[in-house]
Each structure stands twice: as structure tokens, then as C-alpha cells.
Amino acid sequence: MxxxxxxxxxxxxPVFKVLFVFIFLPPWIPSSAVFAQESASTELAVNLAEGxxxxxxxxxxxxxxxxxxxxxADSRPPKVAALRGMRAGVMLGAVEWVxxxxxxxxxxxxxxxxxxxxxxxxxxxxxxxxxxxxxIEEIGVALLERVRVLAGALHNKVNLGEDEPxxxxxxxxxxxxxxxxxxxxxxRIRQDNLGNGYFRTRVLRPTYNQLYPPEKGQPHTLVEVxxxxxxxxxxxxxxxxxxxxxxxxxxxxxxxxxxxxxxVAFIVEGQSQKSDVASDINFLKASLAAxxxxxxxxxxxxxxxEKGFQWVVQPREHVAPPPEGAKPEEPEAPSLRRx
Numbered sequence: 001m002x003x004x005x006x007x008x009x010x011x012x013x014p015v016f017k018v019l020f021v022f023i024f025l026p027p028w029i030p031s032s033a034v035f036a037q038e039s040a041s042t043e044l045a046v047n048l049a050e051g052x053x054x055x056x057x058x059x060x061x062x063x064x065x066x067x068x069x070x071x072x073a074d075s076r077p078p079k080v081a082a083l084r085g086m087r088a089g090v091m092l093g094a095v096e097w098v099x100x101x102x103x104x105x106x107x108x109x110x111x112x113x114x115x116x117x118x119x120x121x122x123x124x125x126x127x128x129x130x131x132x133x134x135x136i137e138e139i140g141v142a143l144l145e146r147v148r149v150l151a152g153a154l155h156n157k158v159n160l161g162e163d164e165p166x167x168x169x170x171x172x173x174x175x176x177x178x179x180x181x182x183x184x185x186x187x188r189i190r191q192d193n194l195g196n197g198y199f200r201t202r203v204l205r206p207t208y209n210q211l212y213p214p215e216k217g218q219p220h221t222l223v224e225v226x227x228x229x230x231x232x233x234x235x236x237x238x239x240x241x242x243x244x245x246x247x248x249x250x251x252x253x254x255x256x257x258x259x260x261x262x263x264v265a266f267i268v269e270g271q272s273q274k275s276d277v278a279s280d281i282n283f284l285k286a287s288l289a290a291x292x293x294x295x296x297x298x299x300x301x302x303x304x305x306e307k308g309f310q311w312v313v314q315p316r317e318h319v320a321p322p323p324e325g326a327k328p329e330e331p332e333a334p335s336l337r338r339x
Contacts, residue, residue, distance in 0.1 A: 047096040048227075049110060050075040051296070053170045054239055054284060055223040056267065057180035057212055061277035063312075064088045064172050065284050065300040067292045071228070077297030078227070079110065079315035083117045086303050087173035092227030093187075094166050109167075116142050136171075136183070140208075147187075147203060154201040158191060165206070168227045172212075174303050182212035182223050219270025239287060243268050249290045253283060277302060281312055 051068040068077035076096060081089045095110040120142035121135045160166060165186035172182045187206040191199040211223050224238045242250055243264065254264040263275035264283055272280075281302060288298055300312035 045098045045100060046094050047074045047076045048072060049078040049092050049095045050227055051078045053078065053090045053225045054288065055172050055182055056272055056280045056284065057220065058275045058277040058280050059273055061302045061304045062172055062174060062180045063277060063280050063284055063300065063302040064090065065288060065298065066090055067288050068297040079299045080301045081110070081114045082301065082309045083114055084121050086308055087171060088301055088303060088309060089113060089117070090170045092168040116146060155198050157199055158189060164229060168225065170225050174305055180212060181210065184209050184211055184225055220272045221267050221270050222272070239291070242291060250287050253286045253290060285312065
């Protein structure tokens with residue numbers, strides 16, 4: 001009999017459905033439509049990583065894929081990051097912060113992400129297979145320390161919705177004696193107006209939710225996360241919705257081979273844990289290309305439950321993991337002045 005999977009809940013008492021663990025905030029304020037820059041003396045800008053993350057947990061691995069969307073001209077494609085151990089991550093939202101009038105290079109939080117995680121979980125002396133719920137807390141502390149240093153410079157008004165995250169992070173991984181898991185972390189801020197357009201920014205403890213495995217009795221199927229936050233009633237349907245609707249763009253793809261057709265059937269029926277990871281990779285790669293524009297920067301990786309992280313489609317702007325003890329390097333600063 002298969003072992004019963006229990007939800008990890010040792011960070012806080014199980015009565016909490018939402019865990020407040022992480023913090024993440026950039027150093028400058030964005031120039032996108034959701035932000036207002038009131039200061040005439042300093043021009044500040046940011047690029048957002050916008051798009052969707054689709055995850056499928058199969059019987060022998062967990063697939064993580066991203067595609068971009070572009071509501072802003074200078075938005076960045078989200079990309080899968082290889083993290084320490086049996087884990088992958090995607091950072092959405094405010095990932096690239098720039099001061100065009102400064103000679104300082106932009107801060108690329110998405111490029112720093114893997115380095116921060118590696119440093120956070122490399123201090124306890126545990127092996128990768130011994131990592132547990134406590135490593136999530138250690139990552140959160142490391143991110144908090146990084147963000148608090150940067151957030152001190154944020155004194156202009158940031159226009160976000162009441163419950164809209166500034167940054168959304170998706171973590172997917174595999175834990176021995178537990179199985180595959182997916183977490184979503186939303187980072188929000190609160191600002192106090194001190195007068196004359198000068199704001200004090202408070203970094204709030206973010207919401208921290210486990211998306212996979214599902215609650216008892218709920219289907220095991222695709223997990224999809226979007227930034228800006230999704231609205232299924234208004235936005236383009238999720239891939240799972242298209243499958244259930246027998247979308248014509250997916251008809252040929254989902255029946256390409258008998259084993260692929262069987263894996264897709266498991267996904268639709270809520271039994272993705274029985275599907276074949278190689279078939280899921282082929283299906284997601286073809287189907288995401290079919291339902292999104294050709295230039296939407298697909299990235300894809302999977303976590304083999306025996307071999308660990310494996311690339312399928314690397315980011316076009318690929319960043320190799322930094323050497324141990326080295327400071328993360330950032331790319332040459334782009335021009336982000338408003339046209």
C-alpha cells in the first residue's frame with residue numbers, strides 16, 4: 001500500500017492555512033503602470049517578470065514550465081531557476097531594479113535567487129536529502145535580510161492593489177519520505193505617508209501557501225500560477241481548462257502517442273501522480289507552444305526523483321550557478337528610460 005502523504009506544517013501550528021515566512025522587496029520603485037514616481041529629481045525604474053508557471057507532478061518526476069506575457073513593453077520573461085537539492089523556483093513580478101541616472105548596475109533578483117537559496121541552506125551541514133521544512137524558514141530569513149537592506153531606499157508611493165503582491169515566488173521540489181510539493185509565496189508592502197510625498201515602506205510578512213499536494217479528496221493535476229495575479233473569469237483559460245474543454249489546438253498533441261494520451265488522461269482525471277514524466281514534458285512543451293505566441297520565451301525543467309534537477313529548455317538569458325562563496329554577478333544595465 002502506498003504511503004499516505006501528509007501536508008508539511010511544522011513551521012507554524014496546523015491551524016494556520018496561510019504561513020507567514022518570507023519577505024522580499026526591491027530597492028527602487030518601478031516605472032510600470034502600477035507604480036507612481038512623484039520625485040522629479042530621481043528617475044527610478046523596474047522591469048517585471050510577467051507570465052505563467054505550469055507544474056505537473058508525475059509518478060517519476062515533477063515538471064516546471066514558464067511562458068511569458070507582456071502587458072508592459074519592458075517586462076521580462078519568467079524563468080525556471082535550478083535551486084539547491086531537489087528543488088526548482090520561479091520568481092515573478094519585480095525582478096529587475098534600475099536607477100538610470102546612476103552608474104550602478106541593476107539588481108537582478110531573479111539571477112540572485114539561486115545564490116540566496118544556496119547560501120541559506122548551506123549553513124546547517126545537512127545533506128540535500130535531509131532537508132526538511134526548516135530549510136524553507138532558512139530561505140525566508142535569507143531573503144528577508146536581503147530585502148531589508150534594499151527596501152530602505154523606497155520612499156516614493158507604490159500603487160498596488162490592496163491585496164496585490166509585489167513579487168510572487170513559486171517553489172517546486174521533491175522531499176524524500178514525503179513526495180512532490182509546490183509552494184507559492186506572495187510578497188506585499190505597506191506604506192506610511194510622512195508628508196511632502198515622502199513614504200516609509202514597511203515590508204510585510206508574506207503569505208505562504210502550499211498548492212501541492214492537494215487537500216485530501218482533491219484532484220492531483222496541473223498547478224498553474226500567473227503574474228499579474230490571475231482571474232480565471234476574465235483571463236485566458238488555464239491549460240487544464242483547455243484540456244477539459246477539448247480545445248482543438250490540443251487535440252492532436254494530447255493523442256500523439258498511446259503513452260502520452262494515457263498520461264494526459266491521468267492529468268484530466270485528477271491522477272497526475274500516475275502519469276509519465278517524459279510524456280508530460282512532451283505534452284507541456286508542445287501544448288504551451290500551441291496556445292501562446294511563438295516568442296513567449298518558454299523555459300522548462302524537471303526534477304527527476306532519482307537524479308535531481310534536469311533542464312529541458314534553458315532560459316535564453318541563462319545564468320550559471322555562482323561559484324561557492326562568490327557574490328552574484330548581474331548583467332550589463334539596460335536602458336529603461338520611458339519613451
